[in-house]
Amino acid sequence: MAFPKKKLRGLVAATITPMTENGEINFPVIGRYVDYLVKEQGVKNIFVNGTTGEGLSLSLSERRRVAEEWVTQGRNKLDQVVIHVGALSLKESQELAQHAAEIGADGIAVIAPFFFKSQNKDALISFLREVAAAAPALPFYYYHIPSLTGVKIRAEELLNGIQDKIPTFQGLKFSDTDLLDFGQCVDQNHHRQFALLFGVDEQLLSALIMGATGAVGSTYNYLGKKTNQMLEAFERKDFTTALNYQFCVQRFINYVIKLGFGVSQTKAIMTLVSGIPMGPPRLPLQKATQEFTANAEAKLKSLDFLSLPG
Numbered sequence: 524m525a526f527p528k529k530k531l532r533g534l535v536a537a538t539i540t541p542m543t544e545n546g547e548i549n550f551p552v553i554g555r556y557v558d559y560l561v562k563e564q565g566v567k568n569i570f571v572n573g574t575t576g577e578g579l580s581l582s583l584s585e586r587r588r589v590a591e592e593w594v595t596q597g598r599n600k601l602d603q604v605v606i607h608v609g610a611l612s613l614k615e616s617q618e619l620a621q622h623a624a625e626i627g628a629d630g631i632a633v634i635a636p637f638f639f640k641s642q643n644k645d646a647l648i649s650f651l652r653e654v655a656a657a658a659p660a661l662p663f664y665y666y667h668i669p670s671l672t673g674v675k676i677r678a679e680e681l682l683n684g685i686q687d688k689i690p691t692f693q694g695l696k697f698s699d700t701d702l703l704d705f706g707q708c709v710d711q712n713h714h715r716q717f718a719l720l721f722g723v724d725e726q727l728l729s730a731l732i733m734g735a736t737g738a739v740g741s742t743y744n745y746l747g748k749k750t751n752q753m754l755e756a757f758e759r760k761d762f763t764t765a766l767n768y769q770f771c772v773q774r775f776i777n778y779v780i781k782l783g784f785g786v787s788q789t790k791a792i793m794t795l796v797s798g799i800p801m802g803p804p805r806l807p808l809q810k811a812t813q814e815f816t817a818n819a820e821a822k823l824k825s826l827d828f829l830s831l832p833g
């Protein structure tokens with residue numbers, strides 16, 4: 524099994540899929556986006572075609588091309604590129620998994636199918652196993668995001684014995700606020716064999732204390748540097764400083780959540796902070812309002828989060 528030399532750790536940016544005003548994917552800006560993440564945010568791992576990347580709103584061919592572009596542009600710059608290959612159709616998911624292996628991605632992740640939902644852990648594992656088997660040399664991550672999939676099977680239940688069923692299982696992306704469930708995933712991970720990546724950016728410090736080995740999130744696109752400072756303070760056991768960083772990030776996220784925050788708003792904020800045009804989201808999402816962008820900009824400035832690239 525060609526597993527990565529290094530375990531996936533630290534911050535992973537859930538990448539945005541840049542689009543033109545006409546709704547096509549803006550491939551040419553992806554190279555600049557990679558440089559921005561690495562040089563300005565200190566983030567060298569990415570999670571492509573997930574929630575923030577509107578993966579489920581793209582066609583299969585778009586998903587393949589987006590994955591290819593990130594892998595190509597990230598070569599010798601990024602540490603790991605994980606591609607989300609979840610889909611409602613098992614066949615499509617397998618096709619994307621195979622494709623991720625062919626293009627040299629470092630891992631694949633899958634969400635629970637959310638139209639016909641698995642009724643229990645075994646049914647869900649059967650689906651995940653079939654996808655993982657399509658890319659037998661790639662590390663496999665389960666993407667737990669019950670608020671969007673509606674699949675409430677607890678992650679700690681799923682993890683129990685999973686490697687016997689899915690030998691390539693490498694870890695979990697846990698996008699939920701249930702720290703009891705997350706804690707029990709950590710508790711099972713005796714040998715620290717799995718990457719347990721937390722996905723609620725505003726609560727990351729609590730998850731680190733609980734034992735998260737890293738984090739995947741949308742805000743690491745533009746608050747990666749700040750969050751890395753929090754990780755550094757945490758590593759040196761300076762919890763007061765770490766908490767100050769977390770509070771600072773929370774002040775921003777709390778503010779935008781009250782205005783209405785999701786992928787569209789993430790695109791607007793990233794455009795503002797990075798100077799790279801992320802464009803509008805694809806329907807059914809609607810573009811962030813100018814009022815949102817103006818308010819977010821004022822808040823970013825007041826928190827000293829807005830410095831020009833370079």
Ligand SMILES: CC(=O)N[C@@H]([C@@H](O)[C@H](O)[C@H](O)CO)[C@@H](O)CC(=O)C(=O)O
Nearest residue numbers: 537573574575698722723724739740741
């Ligand atoms: C529901 C949602 O989009 N959650 C985000 C968070 O990063 C989230 O934007 C952040 O915690 C702010 O609430 C990530 O977990 C999603 C993610 O990693 C992805 O795009 O795949």
